[in-house]
Amino acid sequence: MSDSIREQRLQEIAELRAQGVNPYPHEFERTHTTDKILETFAYLQPEQTLESETVHCAGRVIAIRDHGKSAFFVISDYYGKIQVYIRQAGVGEEAYSFFKKHINVGDYAGIVGFPFRSKTGELTIYTQQIQLLTKTVRPLPEKWHGIKDKEVIYRQRYVDLIANDESMKRFKVRFEALKLIREFMNNRQFVEVETPMLQYILGGASARPFVTRMNAYDIDLYLRIAPELYLKRLIVGGFDRVYEINRNFRNEGVSYKHSPEFTMMECYQAYADYEDMMELTESLMSSVVKKMFGTYLLTYQGVEINFEPPWERIPMIDFINRHLQMDVDSSSDAQLLDYLKQRGQEPELTDRGHLIEALWDLVEDKVVQPVFIIDHPIEISPLAKKHRSKAGLTERFELIIYGREMANAFSELNDPVDQRERFEGQVKLRESGDEEAQMMDMDFVRALEYGMPPTGGLGIGIDRFIMFLSDAPSIRDVIAFPLVRPEMVYQEYDEEGEE
């Protein structure tokens, strides 16, 4: 049978129970984690023992080197790993033969012993007592190569985390970075808030939604594509600085940089504009990089990226002019459209703003180092305030790193009449078949009519930021449980149910 090792273990577990041994005991009193042992007894010299100290440590057995009447094995916990020495003379014949028979690689064990340093210089625990803490049923992947099958890596992340140190390290980086981001925002007097995930009017972004059903009210709801309009309602209500770190859901194609559910941080700051948000963005991201690595430089997929602020700021039109050797402002719409057609681009919407956006798409991948692309056309920025001095443009920026959009921000539109007109423009686009155009949100307009102070808003794609921090090639590598097609596990369950 393909599950023969599993069958053996299940049988062994039954035998242990018959002998009165609990293969899943309830507790183990741990005095030392592995890193604490290594740190506390680092001073021991080779062959020096410290019988006066007793340590209780526990972890998963990840290697056993058996020498007959003695053995070395290695246990691993969240903090690291440590070698353990066990000999028949040290624990007695009965305990030693239990160890040899019933403690396998993969099992959890608790050890009581004292520290010493081996002949070859490795700090080791000399076992006085050993206890089986959890019997493992399935064998672990091979210790040397780990697990390489992408399907297992994404579908059974727990196996990936057990077997692949780099993967564990990557998620430690993710959750450490999230902690640092929250600390930064809290230090700047931002309040962490929560807004609806289930919404009946989509807003805050342009994307196709997931639809779900609420039985009690007998209505369809959308999983949110962005929290933006609710966060701004909090500013209307009197909150001064708010942020939310949470999931957005977009029913779009999946790729190495797109996941159907992804984590976004959005924040809003009263009395701030998009220039303040640029300062916030570069301070936040650069300080996280600095705190984690001790330097502003990091290497992503072999390319060095420098997060040291300040970052270059360049108007979108200037960037297009620079890289396409053209002059957008002195070109007519027809000339811009011709240029795009020559490049094989056929934009669906041909207003000036969408033409400029299509040109931008041609040059976006020219960006490697962090750059703020600023002052976007009004047609593609329905929630951003008109530019204070440049007609047809808004006070908006996108942060681009390595050709990827990392953040999007603007001086928030707080004029209710203007906002209503923008929504109406979006509704027209929607009616003419643009599925990604935004919906009219009359309650949001009503909120603005009660008055929102001048406000700067910002959204940062957290997963993409973590990709840089952990040198991950795919967004799936930084999401612990990325969405994968359903697996036929129920078949296995049914088979067992009949046994």
Add this chain to the structure above:
RNA sequence: GGGCCGUUAGCUCAAUCGGUAGAGCAACUGACUCUUAAUCAGUAGGUUACAGGUUCGAUUCCUGUACGGCUCACCA
């Protein structure tokens, strides 16, 4: 959704031109009281993803399906 590629033992990988499917690790039995991917001797483990087809004979060639990867389109 389109195109290209992949799926062999629990894990990592072999298998010539279409000719009995192998190795290392893990498992099991045995030897070994300071090892570092411990070592040594032996045993067992396979519907070659699934369903068809071609053939005397298919892991190998063909078709379809499932799952995955890359890529294009859409999006952040």
